[in-house]
Amino acid sequence: MTATTVPEAATGVLPRADGSAKYSHAGYIVTGSVNGPIEAQRRDEHPYEAHVDVIVRPAAGIGGTRERHLESILQSSLAQIILVKNFPRSLIQIVLQIEHSPENDYVNTKLVQANLNISIMPALFQTSVLALLSAGVPMKAIATATAVALSHQNGTKQTIVDPSPREVETAQSVHVLAFTSHDELLLAESEGHFTVNEWDDVYETARKVCCRPTTQKEGIAMVLDDEDASGPDMRHFVRSTMESKVATDLHWK
């Protein structure tokens, strides 16, 4: 798989994991595997619920403090959508390997960076949701995430969905928002400087990407075409990926 600007995904790519997914979007490629529910280590065991363990591996080098932070954010969000109470004393392990990330040609590339790159979060989030679906882990909702950058250029405000590293660098503020399939805000990370009203605009833009309503037509979910300019429709994308997966799995029938 090569890095793409439009979302692309494949599930079940790793034969030995319970579930896996490969996801490519906005220059990022991430492979994720899910194993679970499996036996938890003694210290992670919780008497009432499953422990969700997220491991993020960077494209080069070993994980540092930045990856620990990404893991903690993903862990707390994913534990909310997985039905953790169904599997007490067990472990659901999610491993995310970043395979490719877009480069910024304007700056020196450094192997180890402590700075948090929040624009990678949507790719990690989407991969883990797809891998969880592929593993058949019971979830009460799916979640979709997107990155939005706000920049001021020549006095005009610009809202960029899925910004490139260069756009992230020049932007005034960068935001990552994740919504559950019940249209609730699950995760919000923002950086830069902005006002409450600007954040509100970002919220609206992200909501359009993540929770675009689908119109039911003869039992088939149809997407409205008139909103093409506002970026990809993530929820529909996850849905169609899983639909095509189910279709190929049931091909023999």
Added chain:
Amino acid sequence: MTTPGLSFTRPVFAKLSPHPYLLRNLSPSSPGARPARTNGRAPQEARPVHINASSLSHAHGSALVRTGDTTVICGVRGEILPVERIPQYRPLDIRKRHQDEGGEGAVEAAVGRGELKDYDLLVPNIELATGSAPQFLPGVPPTPLAQTLSTRVYSLLHATGLVEAADLRIWYDHSKAKGEEREDTNMGEQEEEEERVEGKEERVVAYWVLYIDLLFVSFDGNPFDAAWAAVVAALRDTKLPVARWDLDREMVVCSRTESRKLHVKGLPVACSAAVFMEKEQAEAGTAVGEGRHWILLDPDRLEESLCREMITMVVDCSDGETRIKHIEKQGGTVLGRELIRGYAGVAEGRWKEIRGAMK
């Protein structure tokens, strides 16, 4: 004979079942009682902050911040990094210095931020001391909490542009140096280099690297707010000695007497809260409005262990207008758009408290 009653004292109840204990405190059965948290505070009441600057004698800047039982001490120490030690060093365009002095705009700030990031001029580190809280054991590698905190401090330091790269550059001014001393033949190497960049008589010879070390003396919840307040207070307190390039010794020398205050831009203040749910281990995605919730400002250790959803907002009102610098909300779905909008007002109030404590 009286049967022993099945009632516990408050500390025993808190230890045995912390969630019902906090819930009972927040929703008292008698109508007259004011809902309060177990620590006696109202839900939207933060602990008072005490800040003591310059508490360490050997650091260039330091601050001790205490909010309730969370105490954190921050020391800033500058170390000199000569440019020849920097891999992939790109000499700075000389015009930039004059632009800096003239107070240039956004493009200049972006260049400065590049330097800070590329050469790692800000190095924060957080240590959660053994014994500051029962969960921190001796002799273990840094916990995920400590690593997460230091990444958050690092990212926020760069995102807010608190420290300017111009303050950390050590210049060599050729024209000034010429007047003071004659150049020797053994200065050939320097001369060649300067001739290559012809017409440029000033250049950056070294940078100050700021090591920002934080130590939690005692830990009672809400570590990020305290840590960030300590970083800001310590940087505002930092005085770096005036340094210049000595041609004879070919090294940077610092003045013993003169020192220069670091210019800190703005006053960003972090404000955290946790969301306490009525139902224990409530999950997202279930029917909206199920169960009550309370937003507990500045949670302590007991409250943090019972809450999943957390929000941290960093605001700066020093320009008169409230600017949000950072939002981090995770672990739940209670805080939606309206609550986050409203939370900005709460953070503003906290900003005023911290500003009062900084003075």
